[in-house]
Amino acid sequence: MEFTFLGTSAGTPTRARNVTALALSPSGHKPWYLVDCGEGTQHQLLRAHHSVMQLRAIFITHIHGDHTFGLPGLLTSASMLGRTEPLDLIAPVQTHRFITTTLENSDSSLSYPLNFIDSEAPGFHWQDDHAEVTNVALSHRVPCRAFVFTERNLERQLLQDKLRDYGIEPGPSWGELQKGHDVTLPDGRLLRSDDYTQIPRVARRLIVAGDNDDPTLLADASVGSHLLIHEATYTQDVSERVGPWPQHSSAEQVAKFAQQAQLPNLVLTHFSSRYQSGPHGTPNINQLAAEALQHYQGKLFLARDFDTYRLEKDLSLTCLSAENS
């Protein structure tokens, strides 16, 4: 499972960070999913390795503009490129309304079916061949969701000794069983794939949270998850100065929760534009990392635009951009 940050700034873009978007590839680069789509996401994609032609679904955490205003441009550009594959847009009903009105009032039509799916419907569940997705309600100024991605259809290992014990020699039936298909032999015996194969590892699961001032809402979802991607808009002192209204999290809050939930990997993102990079920047982005590290003993990263991460099959997290390790 790989993912690339296309935007890591809260509210407004900066010269170094765009507003929120994340490209997630459950198995290599195609197909891929987009989580949130701030203005300029299609521009960021011009510099990343994901084509809008292979985009399978878009998940929108909440209706705020820094998570949605890139949708009209991305959707119409895909159309200008001649996309014909259907695209799922999993979003609140208001985002569907925004898109419909925008297309109507800009003389735009799409060359492909856009399937609106209500992200706030009770019991939300989405899946394709590669992943299944559920969500969790968060606490923000508007309804907001975290999306939980769990990989599907893991590779199976044949129990070869067991097969031979039952007199089933290598052949096409082995291949079918390994693909997860049940097989009926010429003599009428039914072989169930689950009986003759095993899945030698656990399914990778990661949580991509939207804006949220209460990470503990993710406690249940964190059980069995290997990674949390969560906003840390402020350091704790700034958060207290700003007051509760924006309903964002501090680095400390998220780190404490991740530690308590025993999440092995944590990536912070969605930083207030006040935090600068480089040796002379004040307040400095490193303060967010320093604060989080005081409370969290797992593997911590601060996201940067275009950084790509891989959640390996052994459940370790690798940042493929060396500078950020």
Place this chain on the structure above:
Amino acid sequence: MEFTFLGTSAGTPTRARNVTALALSPSGHKPWYLVDCGEGTQHQLLRAHHSVMQLRAIFITHIHGDHTFGLPGLLTSASMLGRTEPLDLIAPVQTHRFITTTLENSDSSLSYPLNFIDSEAPGFHWQDDHAEVTNVALSHRVPCRAFVFTERNLERQLLQDKLRDYGIEPGPSWGELQKGHDVTLPDGRLLRSDDYTQIPRVARRLIVAGDNDDPTLLADASVGSHLLIHEATYTQDVSERVGPWPQHSSAEQVAKFAQQAQLPNLVLTHFSSRYQSGPHGTPNINQLAAEALQHYQGKLFLARDFDTYRLEKDLSLTCLSAENS
């Protein structure tokens, strides 16, 4: 009068060119106007010398997304920066509808008054202290306008000999007359500014056209204009291959018109993304210039993102970016 291209690509952004937007300063940098606002315009402004806090008015040529999808982000970012000055949005009614619905469905409100002004109202006319603006209907797939900017309140020269002949010696009344104000003397005589001052040069006038397949519609407006900024989406051969549907102009078409209208300065923009820059790019952006130069004998420029131009008081046009001269 200065202007900076913030986007020069047609339809979709490329890595070198954003979609359409132009910053126009009638007198130095503040206040300034924006003509069109493709997605990512607020990002481009982070690299230009114009602050959204000094933006006076936005003019939208037509409703297409590559000219409008940057509006919601730009408007809400100005709000997050705490803007309180009113802002005029001169645009088709459909763009007003797009903005209203988008703000409603993204939990956005603006910290300043946004004045919607219908750009397609008969007899459209807008002015502030620095410029007056009219428009011209063009020919495109949707209603589209060119905006004609004429500077106002030119500096006056006192007719000092005439004043002295009438016994009016230097003093505060001279200053008032020079500002264009009429003055009543203590003895009751009324001095009209127009009688005692002269304006030693003509007002600069430039046309910023939207998408258009018939430049001759600008014939009347070109009389007395010193510069035309017009789209040249294709070379003539590509235009013929594409067919009439997109309703864009070729470089040849615009150049022929500008020559016939005796326009002294022409800047082409809004290039199809098929045209590449650099020695190995095919088809090459230089083909558009070569084609235009065959038909036009005035001063020609091809716009690039972030190039700034100045229309001088002597009516000559200077490109302040040296590489493009």
